[in-house]
Amino acid sequence: MNVLEIRGLGVDYQSATGAVHAVDDVSLDLRRGEILGLAGESGSGKSTLAHAVGRLLRPPAAITGGSVTFHRGDGTAVDVLALRNEELRAFRWREMAIVFQSAMNSLNPVATVGAQIDDVLRIHRPDLPRRSRTERAVDLLQRVGISADRRRSYPHELSGGMRQRAAIAIALALNPEIIIMDEPTTALDVVVQRDILYEIRALREEYGFAVVFITHDLSLLMEISDRIAIMYAGRVVETGGSRDLHRHPRHPYTAGLLRSFPRLRGPREELLGIPGTPPDLRDLPSGCAFHPRCGSAVAECSTRPPRLLDGVACLLNDEKGIR
Amino acid sequence: MSGAVLEGRGLTKTFKAARGRGLVHAVDDVSLALRAGSVSALVGESGCGKSTVARLLAQVYPPTSGEVLLHGRRVKGFREYRRQVQLIFQDPFSSLNPFHRVRYHLARPLRLHGHVRSAAEEREKVAELLERVSLTPVDQFMDKLPHELSGGQRQRVAIARALAVRPVALIADEPVSMLDVSIRLGVLRLLERLADEEGLALLYITHDIASARYFAEDITVMYAGRLIESGPAETLTQDPRHPYTQLLLESAPDPDRVAVGEPVRHGEPPSLIAPPDGCRFHPRCPVALPECATTVPGRTVVGEGAWAHCWRVSGAAGEEATTSREGSR
Numbered sequence: 268m269n270v271l272e273i274r275g276l277g278v279d280y281q282s283a284t285g286a287v288h289a290v291d292d293v294s295l296d297l298r299r300g301e302i303l304g305l306a307g308e309s310g311s312g313k314s315t316l317a318h319a320v321g322r323l324l325r326p327p328a329a330i331t332g333g334s335v336t337f338h339r340g341d342g343t344a345v346d347v348l349a350l351r352n353e354e355l356r357a358f359r360w361r362e363m364a365i366v367f368q369s370a371m372n373s374l375n376p377v378a379t380v381g382a383q384i385d386d387v388l389r390i391h392r393p394d395l396p397r398r399s400r401t402e403r404a405v406d407l408l409q410r411v412g413i414s415a416d417r418r419r420s421y422p423h424e425l426s427g428g429m430r431q432r433a434a435i436a437i438a439l440a441l442n443p444e445i446i447i448m449d450e451p452t453t454a455l456d457v458v459v460q461r462d463i464l465y466e467i468r469a470l471r472e473e474y475g476f477a478v479v480f481i482t483h484d485l486s487l488l489m490e491i492s493d494r495i496a497i498m499y500a501g502r503v504v505e506t507g508g509s510r511d512l513h514r515h516p517r518h519p520y521t522a523g524l525l526r527s528f529p530r531l532r533g534p535r536e537e538l539l540g541i542p543g544t545p546p547d548l549r550d551l552p553s554g555c556a557f558h559p560r561c562g563s564a565v566a567e568c569s570t571r572p573p574r575l576l577d578g579v580a581c582l583l584n585d586e587k588g589i590r
Numbered sequence: 591m592s593g594a595v596l597e598g599r600g601l602t603k604t605f606k607a608a609r610g611r612g613l614v615h616a617v618d619d620v621s622l623a624l625r626a627g628s629v630s631a632l633v634g635e636s637g638c639g640k641s642t643v644a645r646l647l648a649q650v651y652p653p654t655s656g657e658v659l660l661h662g663r664r665v666k667g668f669r670e671y672r673r674q675v676q677l678i679f680q681d682p683f684s685s686l687n688p689f690h691r692v693r694y695h696l697a698r699p700l701r702l703h704g705h706v707r708s709a710a711e712e713r714e715k716v717a718e719l720l721e722r723v724s725l726t727p728v729d730q731f732m733d734k735l736p737h738e739l740s741g742g743q744r745q746r747v748a749i750a751r752a753l754a755v756r757p758v759a760l761i762a763d764e765p766v767s768m769l770d771v772s773i774r775l776g777v778l779r780l781l782e783r784l785a786d787e788e789g790l791a792l793l794y795i796t797h798d799i800a801s802a803r804y805f806a807e808d809i810t811v812m813y814a815g816r817l818i819e820s821g822p823a824e825t826l827t828q829d830p831r832h833p834y835t836q837l838l839l840e841s842a843p844d845p846d847r848v849a850v851g852e853p854v855r856h857g858e859p860p861s862l863i864a865p866p867d868g869c870r871f872h873p874r875c876p877v878a879l880p881e882c883a884t885t886v887p888g889r890t891v892v893g894e895g896a897w898a899h900c901w902r903v904s905g906a907a908g909e910e911a912t913t914s915r916e917g918s919r
Contacts, residue, residue: 308770308771308772309741309770426858428858429858456635456797456858457797457841457843458635458837458838458856459856459858460841460843461841461856462854462855483770483771484771484843485771485845486843486844487843489843489845490843490844490845509845513845523772524771524772527771527774527775528771528800529798529800529801529803529804529805530800530844530846531799531800531803531827531842531844532828532846533846535803535804535824538775538804540772540773540774540775540776541773544743544770544772544773545740545773
């Protein structure tokens with residue numbers, strides 16, 4: 268069932284003052300065809316995790332341990348972290364594609380969007396004749412809502428929303444099993460964001476790819492994802508179905524996040540927020556990294572780091588649910 | 591309007607587009623009034639001109655036409671104006687000088703505007719400012735450099751700096767959108783408290799209409815350079831009249847949403863170099879009438895302190911509606 272399995276993954280950034288554990292002992296499953304939301308504040312390690320899975324990390328970042336396994340549809344398993352350059356090249360785009368936050372930066376400014384789709388097809392599918400490639404490019408652009416004549420446009424001639432659509436079209440080009448989307452709609456307006464979210468969902472229905480959707484916007488994530496993983500200070504603190512997480516958050520941090528954003532409808536509930544600020548990764552609190560900000564912390568929280576058990580990493584949650 | 595501290599009347603601003611491609615009509619006929627002790631929100635998507643309105647109200651640049659009034663009068667002299675109206679920017683990472691300590695950032699406006707006479711008084715005033723923005727213990731923050739502070743703390747320093755001149759109006763341009771979700775609330779609460787306790791007139795500019803519902807008394811919605819709807823925060827968010835406001839509210843993320851919508855393409859905001867005739871929203875409007883494409887809709891009063899610019903709304907209001915191009919204020 269799982270298309271991707273991450274086990275005990277650790278990523279360090281080497282700095283002059285020692286290693287910073289940006290991702291620490293993270294284990295996650297991505298099921299075939301699901302949208303997994305990855306939420307966390309800046310510095311929580313969500314983007315680093317995605318980059319590690321896509322093998323995109325550059326020094327000073329280094330993977331310190333763990334494994335990432337990709338399961339093909341035919342049952343063969345691929346050790347992603349062990350892929351050599353040639354294999355990695357074949358793996359990217361064809362089996363895993365990535366859409367970045369700013370399509371302005373991820374698209375080539377001196378090539379038309381049509382040429383950029385053609386690039387991916389030409390390299391990965393040398394068997395396709397030019398005419399089929401062009402047809403495919405037009406088809407892809409139309410699928411994401413860009414008219415065919417726009418394939419001759421350069422990125423700067425497109426609006427932010429259209430550029431992001433073009434980036435999604437490129438990701439779809441080889442029909443990958445997994446698409447990692449790192450804050451794909453953060454730079455966009457809400458109306459455009461909504462259109463693109465629906466587009467991603469419809470495309471997912473049609474092609475059956477799995478999505479890792481990364482954002483800091485929990486309300487957005489709750490709406491689009493099937494399951495959600497919440498990260499804090501490099502660790503996963505809670506995972507669960509979106510509905511469950513929304514209705515019954517079990518980790519105090521998740522509960523705090525849910526009480527932090529104002530709602531548009533219903534009564535104007537009091538917003539409680541979370542006291543304090545996210546921790547400095549160079550100097551993490553002992554025990555549970557969240558304990559200095561946690562209203563439910565007990566003495567043990569500052570000494571014993573909680574393990575992720577049954578989808579939640581919190582000492583208080585061993586037997587009873589907290590609210 | 592009486593009681594307005596800061597008021598913009600018929601503000602219009604055009605910029606020259608690069609390489610002689612014409613004029614960008616960034617802001618067109620915008621009138622806004624800020625009252626003492628009250629938070630007003632200006633909501634719109636990127637590129638709708640809300641930051642231009644902020645800068646016009648702060649007199650960073652002059653309007654092409656229209657006027658800005660402080661207590662009903664024009665103010666001459668940049669420094670005199672800046673003493674009364676202050677701006678807070680979106681990005682606290684670039685609005686503080688990385689080479690200077692917190693103390694310098696706060697002492698400088700105090701000195702420039704003649705609020706302190708001695709070094710001892712300066713220290714006292716800086717400490718007082720830090721306390722007002724809840725950066726305590728003050729001794730810990732006084733000699734920090736911006737990079738030693740978190741985003742939320744930096745934004746608090748920027749707010750303290752704005753308060754140093756003892757302004758009557760504060761214009762906050764997306765003050766929390768660069769901050770982490772868990773600390774946004776604290777900064778918004780601080781702004782709310784300043785308006786409430788110190789009687790500041792506050793304009794909260796944001797793209798996040800849900801936060802405007804919580805922190806502002808009234809909300810004005812802007813689209814493609816024009817104001818399209820305004821009203822008390824609760825009325826506007828729960829009973830929006832303009833189709834664009836409705837679309838904006840429908841589009842906002844909402845974890846409580848049950849039904850999954852079909853992919854609909856709503857298009858994107860128009861170019862401001864050649865904005866559409868008539869209502870600027872008509873090319874994207876699901877309920878546009880023929881006149882929407884030709885004539886700019888006037889202001890229709892739809893309730894206590896609430897109005898909209900929409901032919902549908904004025905049609906529905908019928909005879910009793912008071913529509914006029916100039917508006918009711």
